Amino acid sequence: MDQETDNNKKKLDSQDEILLAALKLFAEKGYFNTSLSDIAEAVGLKTTSSIYQHFKNKQTIASALYADILDSLSISIDDIRRRNKKPSEQLREIVGLLFRLTQTAPNVMTFLLVMNRHEFLPEEKPLLETAPFVKILKIIQTGIRFEEIRGTDPLQAYMYFFGIINQTLRMALAGSLAKNVEAYQSQVWMTAWNAICKK
Amino acid sequence: MDQETDNNKKKLDSQDEILLAALKLFAEKGYFNTSLSDIAEAVGLKTTSSIYQHFKNKQTIASALYADILDSLSISIDDIRRRNKKPSEQLREIVGLLFRLTQTAPNVMTFLLVMNRHEFLPEEKPLLETAPFVKILKIIQTGIRFEEIRGTDPLQAYMYFFGIINQTLRMALAGSLAKNVEAYQSQVWMTAWNAICKK
DNA sequence: GTCTATACGCCGATAGAC
DNA sequence: GTCTATCGGCGTATAGAC
Numbered sequence: 001m002d003q004e005t006d007n008n009k010k011k012l013d014s015q016d017e018i019l020l021a022a023l024k025l026f027a028e029k030g031y032f033n034t035s036l037s038d039i040a041e042a043v044g045l046k047t048t049s050s051i052y053q054h055f056k057n058k059q060t061i062a063s064a065l066y067a068d069i070l071d072s073l074s075i076s077i078d079d080i081r082r083r084n085k086k087p088s089e090q091l092r093e094i095v096g097l098l099f100r101l102t103q104t105a106p107n108v109m110t111f112l113l114v115m116n117r118h119e120f121l122p123e124e125k126p127l128l129e130t131a132p133f134v135k136i137l138k139i140i141q142t143g144i145r146f147e148e149i150r151g152t153d154p155l156q157a158y159m160y161f162f163g164i165i166n167q168t169l170r171m172a173l174a175g176s177l178a179k180n181v182e183a184y185q186s187q188v189w190m191t192a193w194n195a196i197c198k199k
Numbered sequence: 200m201d202q203e204t205d206n207n208k209k210k211l212d213s214q215d216e217i218l219l220a221a222l223k224l225f226a227e228k229g230y231f232n233t234s235l236s237d238i239a240e241a242v243g244l245k246t247t248s249s250i251y252q253h254f255k256n257k258q259t260i261a262s263a264l265y266a267d268i269l270d271s272l273s274i275s276i277d278d279i280r281r282r283n284k285k286p287s288e289q290l291r292e293i294v295g296l297l298f299r300l301t302q303t304a305p306n307v308m309t310f311l312l313v314m315n316r317h318e319f320l321p322e323e324k325p326l327l328e329t330a331p332f333v334k335i336l337k338i339i340q341t342g343i344r345f346e347e348i349r350g351t352d353p354l355q356a357y358m359y360f361f362g363i364i365n366q367t368l369r370m371a372l373a374g375s376l377a378k379n380v381e382a383y384q385s386q387v388w389m390t391a392w393n394a395i396c397k398k
Numbered sequence: 399g400t401c402t403a404t405a406c407g408c409c410g411a412t413a414g415a416c
Numbered sequence: 417g418t419c420t421a422t423c424g425g426c427g428t429a430t431a432g433a434c
Contacts, residue, residue, distance in 0.1 A: 014417085030318035032231035035409060048410075050418050058410070116315060119229035128375055155375070156383070159366050160390050167362030176327055176354070184355070191359050195394050213399085234427055249400050251429075 015054045017043045019068065022061045027107035031062060031120040062121055069108055073132040081135070087143030088197070092189065094136065095165060099185045102169045110173050113166055136162075140196075150198040157196045164192040214253045216242045218267065221260045226306035230261060230319040261320055268307055272331040280334070286342030287396070291388060293335065294364055298384045301368045309372050312365055335361075339395075349397040356395045363391040 021042035025034040036048040036058055045051070055061045080093045102109045111117075117124060127133055140157050143149035149157055168188045172181040220241035224233040235247040235257055244250070254260045279292045301308045310316075316323060326332055339356045342348035348356055367387045371380040 030315065033318060036411090037409080045418075047419065049412085049420085052411075053417060114315065116229065116313065119232060126373065126375070155370075155377075156386075159370060159387075160363050163363040163366030164359050164394065165362075167358050167365065171354075171358060174325065176325070178354075187355075188358075191394055195363065195390050235429090236427075244400075246401065247428075248402085248430085252399060257428075 014043075015064075018051060018054055018061065019065055023065055023107050023111060026062065026065070026115065027110040031115070059120065062117075063124065065111065066117065066121060066124055069112060070130050070132055073112075074135065077132050077135050081139070086148065087139050087146065088148050088193065090139050091136075091143070091161070091193070094139075095185070095189050095192070098165065098169060099182050102172055102181050106173055109169060113170055114173060143196075147198055149196050151196070160195040161192045164188060164195065213242075214263075217250060217253055217260065218264055222264055222306050222310060225261065225264070225314065226309040230314070258319065261316075262323065264310065265316065265320060265323060268311060269329050269331055272311075273334065276331050276334050280338070285347065286338050286345065287347050287392065289338050290335075290342070290360070290392070293338075294384070294388050294391070297364065297368060298381050301371055301380050305372055308368060312369055313372060342395075346397055348395050350395070359394040360391045363387060363394065 018039060022034070022039050025038050025042060029038075036051055039061070040046070040048045040051055051061075055064070076097055077094065080090055080097070084090045084093055098109070112127070118126070128137075137154050137158060140149060140154040140161075144151065144154060144157065151157055165188065168177075168184060169181070171177050172184075177184065217238060221233070221238050224237055224241060228237075235250055238260070239245070239247045239250055250260075254263070275296055276293060279289055279296070283289045283292055297308070311326070317325070327336075336353050336357060339348060339353040339360075343350065343353060343356065350356055364387065367376075367383055368380070370376050371383075376383065
């Protein structure tokens, strides 16, 4: 491995370290309650100056975080669509993914589901207009066309279905649930699916 | 009306003016994006100093706001419980109240449903442990006992029912719905109730 | 009760040495 | 790439005149 590649790798690692630390702090204390000093300290830097080597300012950290999370989510959903044919199966797997993420990467889910991003990222698109969620709406749309899902408005079906799913995940993230999130998964899925399925 | 009463009334009015302006700004821009100067300006004051006549600091404004909203909500729910016997009817009216509030007082609902209060009011109880929501859980509990609502865990029923309700209201507040909120009310109620009722 | 003036601290951000 | 040093600004909060 030549020097340039090594440098690039090192730089990417540093960036990811910062992003990871920022995500954790943002999710735990909120964007406005975490200073660049907090982030610097979390990655073992003595000053905030070094952070500016990787990011223009605090906002771009959050912005990069948002992009990364949406990207990986989008890829996962593409994968799910490829591996499953029926919209019901696709939704079932998406629910599985979200529950798993809530369990293994709660900070990611907190960033997605509980933080008010428009307060610190006013330029970014709302979640619903974002690639992965447009794909989810497409799945629902297909479900309606194939008469797996009732009604005519995909947004309304989304509202019912993910209303239940997201409320469950939010309560899990808030620590309001007695048991492990995944203990609720099958029952929550059934209830949510029942709210939108045909018959 | 004697002078003292007059003074008291004047003072209360000023406080309420500040609270109202703060609520609006908090809901629109977020707590951390609104400064005391913003609030002062909104109520026609030239400096922040005058605000300290009524509130110890910025936090106590938010705190008073939270208390006021929960109080009035609690009173409304008491009223609903008095006027209706069956849990289903009580929940039906609570849904009506929440939809109406979303329409007529969106800032109140934004403060309740979308803001992350723990970020600026870390001492305050989470919504679920709060008087009005304890009462709602009691209603659900009674519904289970009287076999109107299925299942055994009130929290889970809450999750399903208000998952759908709150997601609808949040989307309405975010401007993601095509029509007026109240246009969705009866359909949303049916779907939410169906998710928890004993068939 | 509202104002002027001011203090203080923190944070985001930059310049430049090493 | 990380550091020291430093700046400017904003926001909270206080003291005290009117």
